[in-house]
Every structure is written in C-alpha cells, then in structure tokens.
Amino acid sequence: MAGSVRVWVPIVLAFGLFPLSPVAATAPVPMKSPSGPVITGVQLNPASTLLQQPCPVVLVFHGDITTTRPASVTYTWVDSHGRTWPEHRRRFSLPGVNGVSRKWKLGKPGRTVDEWVQLKVISPEGKLSNKVPVHFTCVK
Numbered sequence: 001m002a003g004s005v006r007v008w009v010p011i012v013l014a015f016g017l018f019p020l021s022p023v024a025a026t027a028p029v030p031m032k033s034p035s036g037p038v039i040t041g042v043q044l045n046p047a048s049t050l051l052q053q054p055c056p057v058v059l060v061f062h063g064d065i066t067t068t069r070p071a072s073v074t075y076t077w078v079d080s081h082g083r084t085w086p087e088h089r090r091r092f093s094l095p096g097v098n099g100v101s102r103k104w105k106l107g108k109p110g111r112t113v114d115e116w117v118q119l120k121v122i123s124p125e126g127k128l129s130n131k132v133p134v135h136f137t138c139v140k
Contacts, residue, residue, distance in 0.1 A: 056105050061101060
C-alpha cells in the first residue's frame, strides 16, 4: 500500500490540487496608470516693459503649467517668428501649478519691437499657452 501512495502524490501535485505557494500568491500586481489628461493648463504672464526703454532689454517671462498628478514635463518657448528655444525637461513631483520662466533679450536702439511669445508643452501632452504680446520702442 505504501508504494501506491508514492505514485499518487506526484500526480496530485501535477494537477495543482495543492494551494499556491506563498511566492506566487504575493507576486506584484501591475498598477494601472490613471486615466485622463496630465496637463490641464498652460498660462503665460506678461513681462514687465515700458512703452519706451533703452535697448537691448532682457525681459523675463513667467509661466504656469498645471498638472493633475506628478509628471515629467518637456516644454519650450515659441516666438512670433516661429523660433523655438531649447527644450527643457522638468519633473513636477506634486500635482497643481508649477512655475517656469525664461529670459529673452531683444531690441535695438531706434527700433520698435512688436513680437509675441508663447509657452509650449511638448509632453506628456502637447498644449500651448496664451500668446503674450511684447510691444515697445527702443530709445537711442
């Protein structure tokens, strides 16, 4: 009789009639990524300028990128001539409003500056800010 028990034990194990091992029961479950957009807003604030000022002048633009969750965001700046600045990548560790800024040197003595600038989010989703006009006259 003891010989027959030895034959049946491997067969029972092969058909999986014993409970799962602790390793299989605690295997990590893949997390489902949250649905919906990550970027919910891109806003650019006007730079402080005078109607007439010495040139060239360095203007500082401040923008806000609003996220629904922590994210790595790639963005750049675009001007009225279609030029873009080098891309920047920032990790926003908290959801909400995250500030970015950019300096822009422009203008020549005796010339009028009539431009605009815009903040452009490239990823994780493409989104553009409002266009901020830049208009002033450079004094000689």
